[in-house]
Amino acid sequence: MLDIQHVDKSFGQEGPPVLDDFSLAVAEGEFVSLIGPSGCGKTTLLRIVAGLLTATSGTVAVAGVPSLGPSRDKAVVFQHFNLFPWRTALANAAYGLEIQGMSRAEREERAMQWLVKLGLERYAHHYPGEISGGMRQRVGIARALVIEPKLLLMDEPFGALDALTREHLQGELQRIAESTSLTILFVTHSIDEAVYLSDRVIVMGTHPGRIIREFQVDLRRPRYDYNFRAEPQYAAIRGEIWSLLERELAITPDEPLVDATAGGVDTRS
Amino acid sequence: MNVGRILSSPLGLRLMSLVGVVVVWEAFGRLNPRVASYPSEIGAAFVQLGFVDDALVPAFATTLHGLVVGFAIAATLGIAIGFAMGRIRLVDLILDPYVSAFYATPRIALVPLLVLWVGIGFELRVTIVVLSAIFPIIINTYIGAKSVDRELLDAGRAFAANGWQLLTTVVVPGSIPYLFAGLRIGVARALVGIIVAEMTAAVTGTGRLIIQYGRFFETDKLFVPIIILGLFSIALAEVVYFLQRRATPWARVERIR
Numbered sequence: 228m229l230d231i232q233h234v235d236k237s238f239g240q241e242g243p244p245v246l247d248d249f250s251l252a253v254a255e256g257e258f259v260s261l262i263g264p265s266g267c268g269k270t271t272l273l274r275i276v277a278g279l280l281t282a283t284s285g286t287v288a289v290a291g292v293p294s295l296g297p298s299r300d301k302a303v304v305f306q307h308f309n310l311f312p313w314r315t316a317l318a319n320a321a322y323g324l325e326i327q328g329m330s331r332a333e334r335e336e337r338a339m340q341w342l343v344k345l346g347l348e349r350y351a352h353h354y355p356g357e358i359s360g361g362m363r364q365r366v367g368i369a370r371a372l373v374i375e376p377k378l379l380l381m382d383e384p385f386g387a388l389d390a391l392t393r394e395h396l397q398g399e400l401q402r403i404a405e406s407t408s409l410t411i412l413f414v415t416h417s418i419d420e421a422v423y424l425s426d427r428v429i430v431m432g433t434h435p436g437r438i439i440r441e442f443q444v445d446l447r448r449p450r451y452d453y454n455f456r457a458e459p460q461y462a463a464i465r466g467e468i469w470s471l472l473e474r475e476l477a478i479t480p481d482e483p484l485v486d487a488t489a490g491g492v493d494t495r496s
Numbered sequence: 497m498n499v500g501r502i503l504s505s506p507l508g509l510r511l512m513s514l515v516g517v518v519v520v521w522e523a524f525g526r527l528n529p530r531v532a533s534y535p536s537e538i539g540a541a542f543v544q545l546g547f548v549d550d551a552l553v554p555a556f557a558t559t560l561h562g563l564v565v566g567f568a569i570a571a572t573l574g575i576a577i578g579f580a581m582g583r584i585r586l587v588d589l590i591l592d593p594y595v596s597a598f599y600a601t602p603r604i605a606l607v608p609l610l611v612l613w614v615g616i617g618f619e620l621r622v623t624i625v626v627l628s629a630i631f632p633i634i635i636n637t638y639i640g641a642k643s644v645d646r647e648l649l650d651a652g653r654a655f656a657a658n659g660w661q662l663l664t665t666v667v668v669p670g671s672i673p674y675l676f677a678g679l680r681i682g683v684a685r686a687l688v689g690i691i692v693a694e695m696t697a698a699v700t701g702t703g704r705l706i707i708q709y710g711r712f713f714e715t716d717k718l719f720v721p722i723i724i725l726g727l728f729s730i731a732l733a734e735v736v737y738f739l740q741r742r743a744t745p746w747a748r749v750e751r752i753r
């Protein structure tokens with residue numbers, strides 16, 4: 228479904244490589260998480276796949292078709308939600324269909340179906356500024372799913388939420404993933420979240436960003452029905468990822484001065 | 497009824513301050529009749545000018561006509577130019593020097609030149625209003641278009657919005673607070689512009705009343721158009737705030753004075 232081949236990325240002419248020869252294939256219906264130290268290029272990779280950024284070299288294909296920019300078979304859920312503050316929850320959710328030129332009645336009907344599925348029907352006519360962070364990200368998820376994408380790209384979608392809300396939305400995302408054939412590429416910095424949600428966890432190293440290991444997670448699904456954390460496989464994978472990341476952080480102890488996802492630029496030479 | 501509490505409320509304080517100023521002004525004016533008129537005299541002049549001589553309504557209508565036409569042109573052109581400069585680099589490069597230079601030039605210095613070009617009639621007043629109002633509108637719209645949240649542009653692009661769709665669904669709504677700041681400054685400048693035009697070259701409308709009554713030291717009459725203009729400019733600002741609240745139901749509109 229998603230085929231990333233030999234992607235390199237550096238910013239500017241002289242910039243250091245942010246991604247180095249990154250290749251990854253994701254099967255249809257597969258849930259793959261990317262985990263790695265901050266600044267290792269997860270967001271950059273996701274933006275390249277989304278078509279918001281062009282790779283310095285390498286190719287991305289979705290369903291066998293080269294992906295050269297944003298398209299309606301891909302949808303993005305952002306870390307900071309990126310909802311339009313001037314649109315109600317319903318109008319936010321309907322945004323993608325509006326861009327595709329669908330009539331108002333039809334797009335709002337479809338958007339409403341997703342809002343209902345995500346428990347938001349009472350808030351359909353609220354503005355993002357009037358609802359909680361958890362509800363905002365539900366709207367963000369609805370906005371992405373309404374266009375019925377083949378590939379869902381999620382950049383730390385629950386990172387800005389409190390623990391309880393996060394757990395709740397993780398469960399809902401699993402239900403959605405089960406009931407569709409959606410392929411999901413999910414960025415996280417939580418080992419627990421990666422193992423809980425994924426069929427496969429990709430561990431990235433930094434400077435330059437690259438894959439250092441990947442883990443197949445065979446825990447029985449659905450995982451919200453039982454205490455998956457008590458399974459030996461959970462503890463084993465979690466431990467291994469932990470020590471890999473610890474080693475990565477030991478090699479490069481310096482954190483980026485400015486979080487690039489916030490629009491800043493890392494000024495280190 | 498708690499009279500003390502009513503008097504110490506914001507409205508009560510304002511009313512008391514107003515009453516105080518009027519009383520002091522009245523007393524001072526009666527003691528120094530050569531220096532300035534006082535409220536009771538001004539009230540009488542208002543009744544005379546407004547209802548007996550019928551001088552106020554036609555003069556004010558003339559002013560309003562030039563103001564509305566000029567401001568409509570300034571707002572339309574200013575917003576369009578501001579967005580074009582904010583979104584199209586070439587337009588920015590070409591227009592920026594002129595906008596900056598004009599913005600810094602006192603517009604009143606242009607009056608003699610404008611008289612030469614468009615005469616001293618309606619066109620002159622409209623031209624001066626446009627020149628007074630358009631630059632703050634252009635510049636604020638431009639800043640708004642430039643400062644649209646990059647993450648929101650990303651969201652629009654991620655859903656495959658094209659350039660025009662990004663403009664209409666992200667840039668324009670994201671710029672509305674800036675746009676209204678420009679309109680608010682612009683409308684105040686427009687009012688100054690039209691009065692300057694009416695007091696100098698065009699000599700008509702409300703500006704003419706001020707010149708006329710000032711020339712003969714009729715300070716009681718002179719205060720009538722001045723007070724009307726003061727109240728009118730407050731009303732204009734309120735209209736802009738009202739429109740902004742209507743246009744941005746998602747936002748709390750801050751009042752910047």
Ligand SMILES: Nc1ncnc2c1ncn2[C@@H]1O[C@H](COP(=O)(O)OP(=O)(O)O)[C@@H](O)[C@H]1O
Nearest residue numbers: 238245265266267268269270271483487488493
């Ligand atoms: N627009 C940009 N210009 C310059 N450098 C950038 C830009 N975006 C990201 N980077 C750099 O690329 C590296 C990876 O950033 P990012 O993909 O945001 O990492 P992650 O999401 O894994 O934390 C960082 O060192 C960051 O400073």
Ligand SMILES: [Mg+2]
Nearest residue numbers: 269270271488
């Ligand atoms: Mg990131």
